[in-house]
Amino acid sequence: MKSRYESAKEVFVDSVDLDDYIELESSLTAYQQLEHSINKPLKMILLFGRPGTGKSILLNRLHDRLKYQKEIYYFDTPAINEKEFFHKIFKVLTKKTLPQNTEVNFSALVNYCKNMRGKREIIIMLDEAQMYSPEMMEKIRLLSDSRAVKFIVSLHKTEDEDLIAKEHFQSRIWEVVELHNASLKDQTTYIHKKLLKKNLFEIANSIKEKNFKLIHKFTKGNYRECNKMMFTIFEICEYYDKNEPSKVRYDRIPKRIIEMAALKLGYINV
Amino acid sequence: MYNIEVLEEEWKRYKRKKRIPFIIGIAVIVLGIGGTAFFLKNKHDIFKTYTASKQKTVKSDIDIYIDRGIVDVAEKNKNDILIDAPIEIAKVTEEEGTGSYHNGEKKKIHIQVIDASKKKSSFKEIEKRFRMGHDIDDSLFLAKSYYQRKNYKKAEYWALQTNKVNGNVEESWLIFAKAKAKQGHRNEAIHILTVYIRRTHSIEAKVLLDKIKKGKI
Ligand SMILES: Nc1ncnc2c1ncn2[C@@H]1O[C@H](COP(=O)(O)OP(=O)(O)OP(=O)(O)O)[C@@H](O)[C@H]1O
Ligand SMILES: [Mg+2]
Numbered sequence: 001m002k003s004r005y006e007s008a009k010e011v012f013v014d015s016v017d018l019d020d021y022i023e024l025e026s027s028l029t030a031y032q033q034l035e036h037s038i039n040k041p042l043k044m045i046l047l048f049g050r051p052g053t054g055k056s057i058l059l060n061r062l063h064d065r066l067k068y069q070k071e072i073y074y075f076d077t078p079a080i081n082e083k084e085f086f087h088k089i090f091k092v093l094t095k096k097t098l099p100q101n102t103e104v105n106f107s108a109l110v111n112y113c114k115n116m117r118g119k120r121e122i123i124i125m126l127d128e129a130q131m132y133s134p135e136m137m138e139k140i141r142l143l144s145d146s147r148a149v150k151f152i153v154s155l156h157k158t159e160d161e162d163l164i165a166k167e168h169f170q171s172r173i174w175e176v177v178e179l180h181n182a183s184l185k186d187q188t189t190y191i192h193k194k195l196l197k198k199n200l201f202e203i204a205n206s207i208k209e210k211n212f213k214l215i216h217k218f219t220k221g222n223y224r225e226c227n228k229m230m231f232t233i234f235e236i237c238e239y240y241d242k243n244e245p246s247k248v249r250y251d252r253i254p255k256r257i258i259e260m261a262a263l264k265l266g267y268i269n270v
Numbered sequence: 271m272y273n274i275e276v277l278e279e280e281w282k283r284y285k286r287k288k289r290i291p292f293i294i295g296i297a298v299i300v301l302g303i304g305g306t307a308f309f310l311k312n313k314h315d316i317f318k319t320y321t322a323s324k325q326k327t328v329k330s331d332i333d334i335y336i337d338r339g340i341v342d343v344a345e346k347n348k349n350d351i352l353i354d355a356p357i358e359i360a361k362v363t364e365e366e367g368t369g370s371y372h373n374g375e376k377k378k379i380h381i382q383v384i385d386a387s388k389k390k391s392s393f394k395e396i397e398k399r400f401r402m403g404h405d406i407d408d409s410l411f412l413a414k415s416y417y418q419r420k421n422y423k424k425a426e427y428w429a430l431q432t433n434k435v436n437g438n439v440e441e442s443w444l445i446f447a448k449a450k451a452k453q454g455h456r457n458e459a460i461h462i463l464t465v466y467i468r469r470t471h472s473i474e475a476k477v478l479l480d481k482i483k484k485g486k487i
Contacts, residue, residue, distance in 0.1 A: 013402055051434035080423050131427065133455060156434065228404055239274050260281045270283040 005238035012230040016056045024186045037175045043144040047154040049179030052224025072123040078131035113146035130155040181221035188212045218267040232261035425449040
């Protein structure tokens with residue numbers, strides 16, 4: 001049988017799995033904003049946020065919730081080149097696959113979209129959009145001008161927003177939805193719910209309020225960092241449990257282990 | 271799993287270090303009180319005594335620091351051997367960590383295990399491992415390797431992934447810019463480097479920017 005810590009550890013493997021989606025105050029707000037924007041006559045919507053704030057999982061959630069009501073598509077990783085990208089778009093629009101060695105005629109595609117106007121409304125979500133070149137973004141914009149295809153563009157801002165947030169996005173996108181790092185409250189809920197989903201009640205109860213505060217301090221409320229942190233904490237617990245059981249207690253998580261995890265991850269240094 | 275004893279040691283040092291300001295604080299207070307008492311007792315000798323005791327505290331502080339530094343490097347080296355699966359050793363590279371990222375200045379030995387017949391799959395392995403652990407050593411390794419193989423799109427992607435985890439890794443910026451330039455997006459590469467230089471004044475970035483501007487890349 002798996003040790004309790006092993007199961008706990010696995011809960012925090014970074015993944016964008018919809019079954020793991022957790023309703024949090026911040027994600028709910030962003031979700032509602034997105035849903036609201038979709039119903040407005042906008043052409044492009046920007047989903048903005050630091051890496052690891054939950055953009056991808058939110059887009060997946062939106063897709064899952066709307067897929068029976070709307071023609072909605074999710075492109076997870078950006079296409080390697082324009083050709084591949086327009087093949088994908090072509091497939092979405094016409095529901096036909098283009099033979100490998102053919103190329104999409106862009107102006108024909110735009111015309112196709114124009115003809116669709118009023119008949120179909122297609123939503124395409126582009127994740128990791130910072131990977132698209134300006135030329136490609138320009139074409140995406142032209143497609144959206146047809147008003148038959150609406151794009152939700154997700155991109156992250158880093159410490160240096162300029163690297164990613166190309167100015168041309170801002171000037172042309174009409175609605176911006178932003179995701180932030182979690183508040184202490186949201187992060188606590190997040191950790192709790194994730195463990196409870198896997199029936200790890202005891203583990204969930206062993207993390208006390210001051211532990212949550214410390215974890216929040218180290219991870220600054222970032223979900224991805226939080227995952228890494230929790231994974232490492234339970235990894236250390238698991239090790240002790242197997243090798244030096246005197247160093248762990250099932251009813252609480254020692255502060256020492258949290259600090260060790262923080263050292264391991266470089267949040268603090270000697 | 272990584273070596274828990276090393277981590278424990280590190281934690282002890284961390285705790286000790288955290289206590290140093292506290293101990294120094296106490297020492298200063300004690301010395302202060304002592305000094306005041308002494309001052310009241312003997313007004314003339316005070317200046318000499320005070321500097322002497324002060325020097326003493328500072329000196330011991332430095333000593334502790336140096337000792338720890340040495341232990342640190344030795345232990346880190348032991349700890350930071352990263353072994354990439356699958357294990358069929360073909361090439362061993364030793365890299366000097368750029369030092370500007372991660373835990374301050376540490377030297378890394380990256381044993382890179384590549385089996386010629388399985389190159390692709392070991393990349394996949396590393397990609398998978400990165401998704402699990404988000405270790406920038408992995409993503410940076412991928413960025414560099416793809417760049418060397420002239421797969422610039424992927425190099426760009428992995429440089430970006432590195433940047434997502436840690437925005438201060440110079441190499442990720444440089445590879446990102448180079449990969450951009452190689453794909454014909456010179457202006458973007460220039461823009462990115464300019465932004466980075468404004469922030470860090472990095473010489474290497476300046477050299478690269480110059481090269482790109484002159485069309486050498
Ligand atoms: N509301 C949520 N419910 C469950 N998991 C979440 C939630 N928000 C974030 N996460 C988790 O946090 C991690 C990071 O989220 P995600 O990958 O969606 O971030 P992102 O903003 O897309 O990051 P990037 O810009 O790097 O692509 C994932 O493991 C995800 O499962
Ligand atoms: Mg994402």
